Amino acid sequence: MTTPHTLFEKVWDSHVVHREHGQPDLLYVDLHLVHEVTSPQAFEGLRVAGRPVRRPDRTVATVDHNVPTWSRSLPVRDEIARTQIEALRRNVAEFKIPFYDMDSPHQGIVHVIGPEMGYTRPGMTIVCGDSHTSTHGAFGALAFGIGTSQVEHVLATQCLSTPKPKTLLIDVKGALPTGVTAKDLILGIIGIIGVDGAQGYVIEYAGEAIRSLSMEGRMTVCNMSIEAGARAGMIAPDETTFSYVKGRPQAPQGKAFDAAVGLWRGLASDPGARYDRTVTIHAGDLAPTVTWGTNPGMVVPVTGKVPDPDELKSPDDREASRRALEYMGLQPGTPIKEIRLDRVFIGSCTNSRLEDLREAAKAVEGKHVHPSVRAMVVPGSTQVKLEAEREGLDKVFLDAGFEWRESGCSMCLGMNPDILGAGERCASTSNRNFEGRQGRGGRTHLVSPSMAAAAAVAGHFVDIREWSYGGNGR
Amino acid sequence: MKPFRTVSGIALPLDRVDVDTDQIIPKQFLKRIERTGYGDFLFCDWRNRSDGTPDPTFVLNRAEYQGAPILLAGRNFGCGSSREHAAWALSDFGIRAVVAPSFADIFQSNCFQNGLLPVILADAEVRTLMSRALQTPGHEVTVDLESCRVTDKKGFEASFEVDPFRRECLLKGLDDIDLTLRNVDRIRAYEEARGAAG
Numbered sequence: 169m170t171t172p173h174t175l176f177e178k179v180w181d182s183h184v185v186h187r188e189h190g191q192p193d194l195l196y197v198d199l200h201l202v203h204e205v206t207s208p209q210a211f212e213g214l215r216v217a218g219r220p221v222r223r224p225d226r227t228v229a230t231v232d233h234n235v236p237t238w239s240r241s242l243p244v245r246d247e248i249a250r251t252q253i254e255a256l257r258r259n260v261a262e263f264k265i266p267f268y269d270m271d272s273p274h275q276g277i278v279h280v281i282g283p284e285m286g287y288t289r290p291g292m293t294i295v296c297g298d299s300h301t302s303t304h305g306a307f308g309a310l311a312f313g314i315g316t317s318q319v320e321h322v323l324a325t326q327c328l329s330t331p332k333p334k335t336l337l338i339d340v341k342g343a344l345p346t347g348v349t350a351k352d353l354i355l356g357i358i359g360i361i362g363v364d365g366a367q368g369y370v371i372e373y374a375g376e377a378i379r380s381l382s383m384e385g386r387m388t389v390c391n392m393s394i395e396a397g398a399r400a401g402m403i404a405p406d407e408t409t410f411s412y413v414k415g416r417p418q419a420p421q422g423k424a425f426d427a428a429v430g431l432w433r434g435l436a437s438d439p440g441a442r443y444d445r446t447v448t449i450h451a452g453d454l455a456p457t458v459t460w461g462t463n464p465g466m467v468v469p470v471t472g473k474v475p476d477p478d479e480l481k482s483p484d485d486r487e488a489s490r491r492a493l494e495y496m497g498l499q500p501g502t503p504i505k506e507i508r509l510d511r512v513f514i515g516s517c518t519n520s521r522l523e524d525l526r527e528a529a530k531a532v533e534g535k536h537v538h539p540s541v542r543a544m545v546v547p548g549s550t551q552v553k554l555e556a557e558r559e560g561l562d563k564v565f566l567d568a569g570f571e572w573r574e575s576g577c578s579m580c581l582g583m584n585p586d587i588l589g590a591g592e593r594c595a596s597t598s599n600r601n602f603e604g605r606q607g608r609g610g611r612t613h614l615v616s617p618s619m620a621a622a623a624a625v626a627g628h629f630v631d632i633r634e635w636s637y638g639g640n641g642r
Numbered sequence: 643m644k645p646f647r648t649v650s651g652i653a654l655p656l657d658r659v660d661v662d663t664d665q666i667i668p669k670q671f672l673k674r675i676e677r678t679g680y681g682d683f684l685f686c687d688w689r690n691r692s693d694g695t696p697d698p699t700f701v702l703n704r705a706e707y708q709g710a711p712i713l714l715a716g717r718n719f720g721c722g723s724s725r726e727h728a729a730w731a732l733s734d735f736g737i738r739a740v741v742a743p744s745f746a747d748i749f750q751s752n753c754f755q756n757g758l759l760p761v762i763l764a765d766a767e768v769r770t771l772m773s774r775a776l777q778t779p780g781h782e783v784t785v786d787l788e789s790c791r792v793t794d795k796k797g798f799e800a801s802f803e804v805d806p807f808r809r810e811c812l813l814k815g816l817d818d819i820d821l822t823l824r825n826v827d828r829i830r831a832y833e834e835a836r837g838a839a840g
Contacts, residue, residue: 185832186825191807194825196832206725208675219819222829234673248673255675299724299748313748315726316677317755317818325822327829330751331805363660364718364744397721399747463660463721484659484716491658581723583669590692602664602722604687 172438175404176335176370179310179435183293185327192331198292200322201278202229202265204256205583206297210320211259221263222326228287229260230268232277234583237546237573240271249584263323276549276575279303279517283387284551286416290405290432295322300517300599301400302393306386307413308405308435310370313394333370333399334444340375342451347633349527350385351519351597351616353377354392355457357449359467366398369445372437373403377451383412384523391518392599395464404436456632458504459601459614461492466601468504470619470631476500495603496611497591505629507613511594512543512624513606514570516580519597519617520548525556528597528621529564534638537569538627544571544586546578570624582607595623644757645815649738650784652710655775656701659716663749666720666728680727681734706779714772715742717765720749729756739785741792743768754808755818761785761792767800774798787812 173181186194200223207229214221221227234249236242244250253270260267268274274281279300282288288304294311295301297319304311314328322328338357358365371393373386381389386403393401410429413419420428455469466489468475477489477500493500498507514520514528525547537543545565547553553575556562562572579586580598588594588610597620601612615623622630671683689702696703713732719742720728729752732740739759753760763771774796775781783794787809792800811818822829 186828192805194822194828196829205672209677209726212675212677217819246673252673252675297724297726299722313724315724315729315748315752315755317726317752321819321822324819325826325829326833327822327825329818329822333747363721364746367718367744367747394722397718397746463662488659581664581669583672600662600664600722602662604668605664608668608687609692 172441174335174437174441174443175308175372175402175435176310177441179291179293179308180332182291192329194327194329195293197295197322197326197328198226199282199287199294200227201282201294201296201301202227202319203233203278203296203298204231204252205233206316207259207319208252208255209316210297210323211263213320214263214323219324221265221323224263224265226326227265227323228282229256229265230275230278230281231256231270232275233577233581235270235576236584237576237578237586240574246585273550273554276551277517277520277577279391280521280548280552283307283383283412284416284549286413286419289413289419289428290409291435295328299394300391302398303387303391303517305390305393305400305402306383307409308402308432310400310402312400334368336366336369336371336398337443337446338371338373338449339446340373340377340449340451342376343380344377344451344454347456348451348454349616349618350381350388352454352457353451354389355459355464355467355614356454358392358396358465359457360449361396361447363395363463363465364397366393366396369398371396371398371401372443373401378403379406382523383408384521387521388518392464395599405432456616456619458619458629459612460496460498460504461489462495462601462603463492464599464601464614466492470504470629472504474498474500474502474504497593505631508593508628509541509595509623510592511588512541512620513546513579513594513596513598514544514617514620515546515548515578516598517548517577518599520546520552522552522555524597524617525552525561526559528617529561530637531618531621531632531635532568532570532625533564535568535625537624541624541627543569543624544573544579546573546586547575549575568625579606581605588612595620595629643755643815643817646738646757646759646787646812648784648786648788649711651712651782652707652780653712653714653771653775653783654701654707654710655772656713656715657772657776660718660721661715662722663720663725663728664722667725667731672725672727677730678734680731681736684731684735704779709736711736711738712783712785713737713740714768714775715740717743719745721746724748724752726752726755729753729758733758741768741771741785754812757812757815759785759787759812761802763792763800763802770798
């Protein structure tokens with residue numbers, strides 16, 4: 169009898185280059201994703217030390233964080249952002265790293281293009297100087313964010329020496345009710361376990377609701393693992409995974425693909441495998457969800473009200489909630505559906521894939537954005553944008569009064585010109601509602617793509633389960 | 643990396659939980675391509691009012707806490723974005739150790755890479771230090787990595803745990819990349835064992 173292992177343990181153990189008592193394992197990195205914001209100091213470090221990039225062929229770079237989303241034919245007006253983009257261009261040329269520049273048909277948010285191009289595959293170890301690297305765990309890869317010093321470390325050695333996290337199984341029982349999406353599921357989970365609930369752990373998501381999700385939905389769930397403090401989130405690969413990966417440009421082809429699938433089938437956690445902790449979630453209890461505060465754990469069903477800080481037990485939580493309400497300009501007891509909006513943002517590495525845009529388009533088709541709302545759609549990659557345009561989704565959004573932009577991280581973090589003004593309130597499909605995240609003084613409410621789209625039309629939050637799809641409405 | 647052994651000085655009480663790295667260093671400062679010079683922007687949106695003038699009530703702006711090398715904070719400090727700029731900004735501002743009941747994983751790792759010591763103490767212990775620092779501005783605390791203890795002159799004494807490997811690296815100021823490159827033969831062997839695709 170061999171000991172049963174979890175998915176995480178299988179991926180971890182097969183990547184240990186060296187293990188020594190009293191030291192963290194030295195782990196091999198299969199894929200290193202690089203973008204313009206967290207890499208310049210790492211490349212500079214290599215140059216100063218005279219070190220080469222060990223495996224440029226296992227490294228891929230793109231520009232996503234600070235690129236403008238207006239026409240690609242226009243120059244980058246922000247001089248500091250331009251300097252950073254140009255620094256990446258010089259660095260990838262000097263170190264011979266594959267690069268998808270602003271004008272490439274494969275440019276996009278690094279966590280969208282990795283899976284889209286077939287770079288992301290089951291069983292891999294993947295790192296990037298970005299906390300949402302956890303997205304790639306949807307494929308049964310071990311994927312996590314690192315700081316710039318570690319980016320330099322991986323560039324120089326293709327390895328990382330890092331303490332082994334503990335394992336947390338999140339078992340989602342039952343099926344998601346109609347109108348409840350992957351985004352509502354992960355917001356619900358964070359609301360239950362807390363923004364530090366998975367600190368020190370790698371989460372494995374399992375159960376019927378997870379198995380029923382598309383790869384896009386699984387990516388949304390894994391993407392926000394970091395918002396619960398997790399080191400990574402993982403989902404065992406299955407037929408849904410294999411058929412997504414099949415035929416993608418960087419994936420193995422033909423017989424090599426079949427052989428890979430054979431190996432990938434063995435990655436799922438063995439029956440009887442032990443986790444350090446297990447949390448059970450009942451999918452049937454979840455509803456379309458909206459954040460009311462300034463961290464992603466401050467959630468409430470759309471049918472609910474802004475909570476009262478005085479009802480919280482811990483003094484720390486009461487104080488944090490009071491601060492959050494003050495920042496958000498909200499009163500306890502206000503029904504969520506009465507909160508009026510100024511802006512709507514559909515995009516980010518959480519919810520900017522084709523399926524997300526289809527869901528949003530369905531909710532706005534034949535309708536028009538409320539006159540007091542400015543709404544924009546920012547596809548996650550140039551490929552997503554082109555495919556959406558082939559399906560006519562751009563026309564649906566434009567006819568409804570949305571702005572249709574070029575791809576990038578955009579208003580998720582407001583490093584480019586897409587930002588909220590002070591006091592502006594936004595329904596956003598992104599991942600963080602921190603103070604100032606989308607612009608200083610801006611107020612962010614996190615929601616699913618269909619909830620964001622419907623809110624853009626109504627001018628306030630609505631319960632998507634009561635939405636009347638089809639034309640003739642505003 | 644500069645070695646860390648012991649640090650004594652004023653404790654700066656930031657009595658908030660879940661402080662995210664977007665607050666520690668707002669995104670508009672991430673476009674720079676240098677590693678230094680972030681200290682002026684530390685907690686920029688909390689230090690400055692919307693008209694750009696300093697907020698005199700915010701703890702970092704108060705005269706009694708100037709020059710503090712030790713930051714006290716609530717649980718889950720450094721959550722959110724992986725930006726190492728957060729550790730760079732704290733370090734550049736003069737902070738050498740952060741004491742809190744817990745830290746976000748990536749932030750904690752980034753601290754160790756920059757000679758900045760994250761110290762985990764129990765809730766009640768952090769609360770005691772926080773209260774003293776708030777009631778007696780300028781209250782001094784010592785963080786000793788050799789003995790793994792935090793003390794003050796009013797009799798506070800608490801021990802903390804730190805990964806032995808990380809402790810060794812900090813005490814000696816060892817460079818992580820140099821350490822890994824000592825295993826270059828093992829890395830090559832691993833790649834060869836995995837075949838041409840390895």
